[in-house]
Amino acid sequence: xxxxxxxxxLFCQVLVVAGNLLLKHAMAGIDGQGRSRVQTxxxxxxxxxxxxxxxxxxxxxxxKYELSQLYAFEGLAPVFLMAAAWLFLGEKVPLRGWIGVSxxxxxxxxxxxx
Numbered sequence: 006x007x008x009x010x011x012x013x014x015l016f017c018q019v020l021v022v023a024g025n026l027l028l029k030h031a032m033a034g035i036d037g038q039g040r041s042r043v044q045t046x047x048x049x050x051x052x053x054x055x056x057x058x059x060x061x062x063x064x065x066x067x068x069k070y071e072l073s074q075l076y077a078f079e080g081l082a083p084v085f086l087m088a089a090a091w092l093f094l095g096e097k098v099p100l101r102g103w104i105g106v107s108x109x110x111x112x113x114x115x116x117x118x119x
Contacts, residue, residue, distance in 0.1 A: 014078040020059035027052030077116040
């Protein structure tokens with residue numbers, strides 16, 4: 006795998022995380038936070054657009070590389086997502102969550118090194 010391919014794999018995970026954050030933001034507007042339907046729809050559309058970009062980029066990667074090599078990167082999404090929810094949404098993450106993320110990260114390093 007080239008450095009560019011590794012970048013694309015990481016970029017795919019960033020797209021998944023950003024898409025989830027945008028969808029969460031859109032759905033929070035449905036609970037009556039005073040946003041218009043246009044604003045909520047814009048956040049929803051942006052989230053769907055990022056997921057669509059991820060989907061087609063991931064399909065391209067799948068056509069060129071073995072699934073066993075690529076799929077290890079899918080494990081980064083929960084790690085990135087939890088950190089992003091903590092950082093951008095102000096969600097509380099308990100110590101057990103950080104320990105779990107650390108274990109996932111360690112496992113990914115073992116798989117990537119194999």
